[in-house]
Amino acid sequence: MRILAVSGSLRAGSHNTNLLRAAIDAAPQGIEVELFDPAGIADLPLYDQDLDVAGDVPRSVARLREEWGAADAILFATPEFNGSVPGGLKNAIDWASRPRLEAPLTNKTVAVIGASTGQFGAMWAQADLRKILGIAGARVVGDELPVTRAHEKFDAEGGLLDGELHERLRLLLGTLAAESVPAGVSAAA
Ligand SMILES: Cc1cc2nc3c(=O)[nH]c(=O)nc-3n(C[C@H](O)[C@H](O)[C@H](O)COP(=O)(O)O)c2cc1C
Numbered sequence: 001m002r003i004l005a006v007s008g009s010l011r012a013g014s015h016n017t018n019l020l021r022a023a024i025d026a027a028p029q030g031i032e033v034e035l036f037d038p039a040g041i042a043d044l045p046l047y048d049q050d051l052d053v054a055g056d057v058p059r060s061v062a063r064l065r066e067e068w069g070a071a072d073a074i075l076f077a078t079p080e081f082n083g084s085v086p087g088g089l090k091n092a093i094d095w096a097s098r099p100r101l102e103a104p105l106t107n108k109t110v111a112v113i114g115a116s117t118g119q120f121g122a123m124w125a126q127a128d129l130r131k132i133l134g135i136a137g138a139r140v141v142g143d144e145l146p147v148t149r150a151h152e153k154f155d156a157e158g159g160l161l162d163g164e165l166h167e168r169l170r171l172l173l174g175t176l177a178a179e180s181v182p183a184g185v186s187a188a189a
Helices: 015-026 059-070 087-096 123-135 163-179
Strands: 002-007 032-035 073-078 109-115
Touching (some): 002 015, 002 059, 002 163, 015 032, 015 073, 015 109, 015 163, 073 123, 073 163, 109 123, 109 163
Parallel strands (some): 002 032, 002 073, 073 109
């Protein structure tokens, strides 16, 4: 069972990326969590239907579709920017939602977590992301996991300081794995 961990933040010291690194450590036996390189989001062109030509999409788009499509499930961690998801993450999801019937996100089992430095733990961004992913064709499972005051939850090396959060990540990964349809297997099979 391979879960891809996608951070909505591009910055090197990201709390959301650190949260996903903590998920790698919290993974139950038999579940492998792999961090998606944030450059895979930064390098994408803005979605343009004129560029979305079968067999001839930009390299960065082909790579994104291949890597997201190959995962058994995806765990997204999103910051909140002005009350919603970062534009780069939304753009990546738009690319991954096409071509509609064979898109990487079609029937993909996904879960959403999020961290912000404020008091609400990116709750609005998580709610929007769940909605966007559902409309894009993914199966959103598990509860929201808001990490508030994220700057207090990690040490200087990015290590998680909060044992309860470690446990919640472990449980969420278990749910995500249990609900997922392995890549390459039809959901109807
Ligand atoms: C442009 C911008 C807008 C932001 N808007 C919000 C917001 O609406 N709500 C919130 O809780 N935090 C907001 N923040 C704070 C971010 O949640 C915080 O910087 C967070 O740590 C970013 O995630 P990262 O550490 O993974 O990069 C904003 C930050 C930026 C740079």
